[in-house]
Amino acid sequence: MENLDKTTTIIIGKRSNLSSALSKRLYTADLLSSESLLKSLFQLDKYNGNKINVVFNNFQPSTQLKSFENPPLYVDMSISLTVRVLKYLIDSSVKINKIIYTSSSSVYGDSSITDEESQPCPVSIPSSLKHLNEQFLEQICCQYKLNLTIARVFNMYGGNDEFSIIRKIHDCYLSKKVLSIFNNGESVRDFIHINNVVDIYEKLLLDSSIDIIILNIGSGKGQSLSNILKNLSKNGYCIATRNIYSKEIPLSKANIVILSNIIDVTSFIDVNEYLLKKLNGVK
Secondary structure (H helix, E strand, O other): OOOHHHOEEEEEOOOOHHHHHHHHHOOOEEEEOHHHHHHOOHHHHHHOOOEEEEEEOOOOOHHHOOOOOOHHHHHHHHHHHHHHHHHHHHOOOOEEEEEEEEEEHHHHOOOOEEOOOOOOOOOOHHHHHHHHHHHHHHHHHHHOOOOEEEEEEOEEEOOOOOOOHHHHHHHHHHHOOOEEEEHHHOOEEOEEEHHHHHHHHHHHHHOOOOOOOEEEEOOOOOEEHHHHHHHHHHOOOOOOEEEEOOOOOOEOEEOOHHHHOOOOHHHOOOHHHHHHHHHOOOO
16 A cells, blocks of 8 residues: 555646545645646656656536537647646656546446446537547556556535535525426436545555556435435425426436445445535534
């Protein structure tokens, strides 16, 4: 098992919710801006001669995921940046201990209950770019014999989250606003709290004996928005909703057999309990 005290973890994607949470947990971590790295990679020179981990969280902000107004920027912030940073580090004198790439369950497309062997079939531009990044990293890391884990994260919530449906439920209750939901909230999703995601990343970074290229990161439990809202209502928290009919994946849930072999998944935070505690004012 590696001693993280002697290893600096470089986290790329400074404004990411996950980057912020991970940097607070790790003993030695540096947050680097994707924008600044696009301008110059020389800031990586200070790690020459050191042992490092690299966590790539350089995905587009959630507010931009459904727009495609600047295709070159999309490619620069995802594929180009990832490949340039990794090649620069490989050509330097650093020792790369571990690489984690934060991908998404969206690369599976319309698949329902997915394991790591499921064939990716992305149906959007952001998920397609993530899958391309996965392929680039896998090829490069294989060539240079680097320890890589591609983390396919399902529906993450918590922390400084501003965009998840769980955050929107919380905010709509407090503000007495109407919550917009799709298809009566019947679609089932796999929700995982950011603290549990950080637990998994920490385990991957600490234990260099873990050699898993693709890893689903979810709770393994499916929850519909409808049932989450019913549970809140049963406990006295009623939220007005506005239904919108739209095409969406009816079921997306992680097969977490591999994950359960490296961490205790039974201790994961339950999304229903989390919401009740938040609305009761318990942090």
